[in-house]
Structures are given as structure tokens and as C-alpha cells.
Amino acid sequence: MRNYYTAIQFWSYSLLVVCLCPLAVFLGAYMNWPLGIAPLLLLAPPTVLAAVSSPRVCYWTITVISVSSCFAEIFFRPDLEEVRSTYPLSIMSAAVLIGLVMLIDLYMGKLRRKLSQLHQQNDELVRQLYETQKQSIADASKSTIAELKEKQTSESKDNTSAESGVNYPLLLLTLQDIGRRISTNQSNESLIPTVISTAKASLQCESCQIYLWDTKSRTLKNALPARARDQLDYRPAANHGVAAWVIEHRQIVMRNDADQDYRLKRIIEEDAQMPDAIAPLTVGSELIGLLIIDKIDVESPTIGRLIYILSNIYALGIKNSQLFKRIEEMASRDGLTGLYNHATFQEKLHELVKNAEAQSTNLSIIMSDIDHFKSFNDTYGHQAGDFVLKEVARIWKTVMPENAVLARYGGEEFIGVLLDHEYSQARQIAEDLRETLENCPILFEGQQLQVTASFGVTEYRHPATNTKDLVRAADEYLYKAKEGGRNQVVGLDSNTTRKPGTQAS
Template structure:
């Protein structure tokens, strides 16, 4: 009882009734209404709301306050002659309030009894289902023991339905061991997801299988693989409604046959008529990784749900490990501040691209830049401002450079980019766009505008550089000339002018 009376909801209704009582007195006096009319009009809504949304002891306390307000009006109204003790209308108003609450109380009690009966029926159905499954499992074991004492019959002569055949646990364990080995050897989703789908189809004997990955930030599902024509399903899980939403919320497997017999899921199934044979959550601990959707199961078996549960856990661990492995790779290959490739990764990718360009006789250019007077940002505004400038400059590079360009933080305040299938003149134009964007877009840091400019050096593969070291060295030389020549400019070597620098 003490917990009920300390609830904010109870005190909110009580305060509302107390505040409306003086208003009822004023309204009754001003309008000349009969006794009890104003309290009934003003106090009936909060009393009814309290009866609908509060515990029983609370809403009867609120009702008592409202009834008391009906009688308190008599003592405070200025238009009532002293000595007039006619309380008939006040009693009538109080009776109306009590009657409303009694009706709501009776209806809520009846509703609770109905819900209790439904819950009891559900518990009884669950108990019967459990006993039935337990008895079926015992019969299967007895059948298996009896079969061991009988001579084996050819597989063709057996007429036993598939659902009554005992589980071959040694074969099942070997299958799960093989699946675990194949999952653990695939470290990327590109090779892991096809393995998940193929092993699920083979183990669950289903025709269709899809994996959808969960994005917790956008709360959306994405097919882990590009959908091919032969893999298309009639069903696509929607995280906002239907069975998929229920699976995401409760993190439980839903099989269509079970959902059709469960009154709790029957309503959801009516809203999602194209549900496949089963949807299983892929979870690791409390983290949702995605959903496993299977359809067109060839053989109905009582063990399909257990096998799906085991496989889902194995698949979830494999996908989680793959995601962690990818994240570690990203952290090892990228600069932690700007998100661009680091120096070592850039050298590896540049070597691969130069080898490819040499073999295919394709064009390749390099842009290298250095932020002008960067040391002054750290000295004047602090290192936090310098870090912020580096991140903003990296953002400008990612915005201006082509989508397929390789961009890296070469070291300190130096940035470098590789342009595939771009000749020298195109690289010069992109470098000039970068220079103008930095010059015309002041960086706002903690209310202060920081003017940032940069110097650029450009070179092209085989004009004259023929190796990765020469490419970087010539671009760095041109960058040095740009800084010596006054900064905030682009200098490259025109391949048609025999190493003649131009601005």
C-alpha cells in the first residue's frame, strides 16, 4: 500500500482533484449552479481516468477526495444562504461519481478474470504440449532400442514416416563439427555467408535460406548477400511489423507450424501471411546479429527446431567473429584520427596499383599535399584544434576526390591520393579543386574560424616516374616547390614539357 501511495501517478491525480475543488466553488458561485453540479462536472474526468489507469486502492482514494469535494463546496460557496442544510444535490453528485467508479471497477474485475482464465488455458496447453513431446521422445527412444535387437532391413522396405525416425546423433555431431570448422575458417562475410546458407540448406533440408544482418543504429535489416534470381524469396522481413519484429523483440525462434497453433502469435501471423517456414534470431549474448530465414523445408521433423537453434548459435558466433576480424583489419589499416588509410597500407595499395597500371598500360596519377603553417594551429589554438583541422581536411579530401581514389594520411599534416585512370591534366584539376575548397571553406572550431590552405604536388605514372618510390619522390619534390614558391598552390610536372614545372 505504501508503494501505491508513493507513486507519482497517484499524487498527480490527487493534486489535480485538490486544485479543481476551489475552481468548482468559484464556478458554482459565479454561475449560480445547483450544489454539486460544478464538482461533478470538473471532478468526474480525473476520477474516471484514475479508475482506468491506477491500482484499485489508489482510485478509490481519489474517489473519496472527489466525494469530499462535493460536500466541501457547500461550506465555501458565497451564494448559499447560511443555515441551508439541503445536501440532496451534493449527495446525488457524490453518488454519480461513486457509481461511475463502481461500473469501471466491475468491468476491470471481469476483464482480469477473463485474462486469468486465458492464461490458465495457455499454461494447460503448454503443459500438455510438453507432456506430448516428452512421450513422443520416449517412444522414439524405445523404438530405436527395439530396432537394435532386430535384423536390419533395407532402406527401401521401411515404411516408417520421416517424423517418427530416431535422430542419428553421431551423424548429427559430425555434421555440426564440420559446420563449425567451415564457419571458423572463413574470416570475411563474403565467403562466410555463402557457407552459412549452403550448410543450413543441407542440414535443415530446406530449399531457400537467407541471412539478414541487423543494423542497430538505423534499426534496419539488410540482406547479407546480393539476391540472385534463383534465391529470391516471396518474404522479406520487416523490423517494424510482422513476425520478424516479434523475433527481433523477443529473440526467439518462430516456426510457422507452431505460430499457427499459438494464440499469442496467431494475430501476428494474420498480419504476416507470407511468413516462411521459420525465422531464427542470430544472437551473441544480448547482441542481435541478424535473422536466419528458411523456407520450403522438405522434411517435417520434431527435431528441426532444436537443430535450427544449434545452427543459429554457431552461425551467429561465426558472423560476429567475422565482423570483429573486419573491424580489427580496419583499425590496423586506417589512421585512427582521420579514418583514411595509414602510411603502411597506402604503400601496399600503391604497389599493387602501379603493378596493375604497368601490366594494363593504364593511367595513374598522384596528388600529395601539406597543410600550410599547420604548426601555428597547434601553437595558437592547441592540439585539439590541430586534430580538428586534420579531420576536416580529410573530410574535404573524401568529398572532392573520386569515389575509387585511394586516399591516405601520409604522415603528420601530409595527405596523399592515388587517382586511377586519370591522366596528369585531370589530376591537376582535382588538386586545384581541393586547394580552392580548403581556401574558401573556413573551419569553425569552438566558435573561431580557422583559415586553412594547403600546397600540392602532382605527378603521373611513367611521366617520368616508373616505380612507386619515384612517384612519391617526384610528387614530394613538386610539393616542396609549391611551398617554397609561396604556398597555397598546385605544382606538377607536365609530361609533355620534359620535366618543366608549371603552376
């Protein structure tokens, strides 16, 4: 107990509660609140946090200090006469604090008991593994290699002996290692090779393929890009054969079992090259893909169970990888337009400038701002403004080259980086963008919205030599375009192209 009270964590919470006590008195008096309200609001968060993260003796001590602080307000409130009738609220506040801590204490107790059970189970598995390995070493020292092979052969003929000979502790440790290796790979590019290698090692097979399921197109795609040296004996089809049956029924099909199943005999005739096993990769009711296993070296009655366990582990790993990629994509892109956001654009621009400097290639920037954008929001509402932004982003994606890096720079500003494009080419693309926007009215709820934009164009090294100066130069040219009457392109040559009759406003 002495170690608990000397811990920095305990004294930090204690000091925080003591410091909040006079603040609660001041706040209660200033806001003319009933007694107990201010201490409850200020002291409940640190008390609950201490209950969650501190030893039991510590957080109960913190709770006693907090409860005392609730009653300490009675002696220091300058407006005591006005709030004397609200003494019961101090008792209620103290009761609320104690109740919160008791609930947390109960919940933490259940968690501790659960963790203790898990630790006991883990210790038991380790003990079993140790005893099994110890026994195996003793048996190996007393028998020859020939005797061991003869014993294994006799056990393979007896199903009961085969079932009892499974080293479950070792199997659990193997599955734990597979799960750890899969969880450390966050992208499919590194995850799929790990899945294939662990499947080959665990199932002792020569061939393993992963096909991912596309829900929209209802097609299967090999998770690994095809290579010239790869010779794939089996390619699953989503609309016929055994793969289609697995997709529909979400069940594992083993070739040995399927030969004896009258329901699958006709389907197997369509799939003459059917592999040893096809397993669905599912998470809940969602199909992730198919696991194709072929040329298994060792026949075992437990191979189906192992494939079932591995397919579930692999499905969770692939699903987590897909979710991780989706979260990364959401974090790097603007939610409204789908273009890169400002922060991601700055990172990519820095990389592109660095590559352009190293390889001595051209790089140009186009920056634009929608003219009179505020009027769309004021006249038609913010939904119209959002619709205009999405349509402008769509036009940018259509007109700009495929390798261009596009972003919503902020508000109604858009920016694009053109790789291997000189200034003259970038200016022509900016003109194409301007004309497309001007000549293609945007239809919103039956109304045609006339949208125009102003553009600034610049090129790397003329004269900007870093990302900051490059964006600043494009922004300056954009500002000149808006000053000069909008709906025009301004760049290095200071010549502008503007629709006749356009006036500055």
C-alpha cells in the first residue's frame, strides 16, 4: 500500500482534485448554483479517470478526497445564506461520485477476473506444450527413426489414433503466430504473400491462391498480379463450377469429399481441374474472396478443420487490411469532392518537386478559384454550393491528364500538379478547363447555374525553386486573374484569355 501512495499517478490525481476544489467554490458562487453542483461537474471527470487507470486503494482515496470537497464548499461559499436550503444536493453529489466509482469498481473487478482466467488458460497451454515436447524427446531417444515411421504409418490408418495424435498446444501456437504475422501487415501488397506462405507451410501444399470478390461486378480477381512464370492450373469462375457453388453456399469443398457427394458430382464434371480444396473467405455474412488449395502433400482427417480455421483468420486479416486502406483513403481525401485534401496535397507536391529536381523533369501547377461562389450559397442555398463544388471537381478529373495530382486546396479553390508538362502545355489545359466550365452550365434542381473560374498557372524553376514559392506564384497569378475581371487564365507570360464582355466585380 505504501508503494501505491508514493506513486506519481496517485499524487497527480490528488493534486488535481485539491486544485479543482477552490475552482468549484468560485464557479458555484459566480454562477449562483446550488451547493454540490459545481464540485460534481469538476470533480467527476478526474475521479472517474482515476478509477479507470489507478489501483483500487488509490482511486478510493481519491474518491474520499472528492467527496470531502463536495462538503467543503459549505464552509467557503460567500452566498451561503442564499443556498442553505440546498444542502441535500451536496449529499446527492457525493452519492453520485461514490456510485460512479462503485460501478467502475464492479466492472474492473469483472475484467480482472476474466484476465486472470485467460492467464490461467495460457499457463495451462504452455504447460501442456512443455510436457508434450518433453515426452516427444524421451520417446525419440528410446526408438529409432524406422520405428517412428512405422508408428506414424499405423496411426494414419486408425482414425481414432490420428485424432488423438494432434498436438493441439503446438497447433494453437502456430495459429497464434499466423494471426500475429497477418495483423502486422496492413496492406494487401504485403498481406497476401504472407497469407500464401503461411497457408503452404501449415497445410503442406504446393499451390495456394487468393481470389478477392468484387460485390459490385460480382467477379473474382486474383489478389496477386499475374506473372509470366506463374502457371495457374485452376482459375475459378464466379458464375459456374465449384467456385460458384462455394460462393453461393459459403461452404468449404474438398475434392475427396465432393467425389462422394451426389450434389457436387455434376458440378465437378464442369470443373475438371478442380483443386484439392476451395474455401470461402467470409466475415459474418460478407464474402471477401476464395482460398484455393491444391497439391496437398499429407492426407489427414483434420485437414478440413485446419482449412476452416485458417480461412477465417485470413478473411479477418484481409478485411482489416481493406478497412485500413479505406480509412487511409478517407483521411487523405476531401469528403465532398473526392480530391486530395490540403495536407495530403502538400506531402505529394513535396515528393513530386523532389523527383523533378532529381530527374530534371518539367512540373507545372494550375490553381483556380470559382468566381462569385458565395452567390451560389446565398441565392440557392449551401446544397447548391456543394453541388457546384462536386461538379467542378468532376470536370477537373475529366479534363486533366490521368497522372495529374488534383486537390481541393480550400473552400472553392482547386489545384492540380501536371507531371512532365511545360508551362505552355499547362496553360492550354487551364484554358480548356476555363472554357469547359463556362460552356457547360450546371443543372441543379431544374435550374441552370452558370459557373466560371479564374486560373493561375506557373512552372517549376520559373522562378520558384521550392514548393512554398511554387504555390505562392500560382496564387499570385490567380489573384491577378480575379483582379483583371475573372474568368481568365494568368501565368508567366502575363497574357490573359478572357471571355468578351466579362467585367470585374
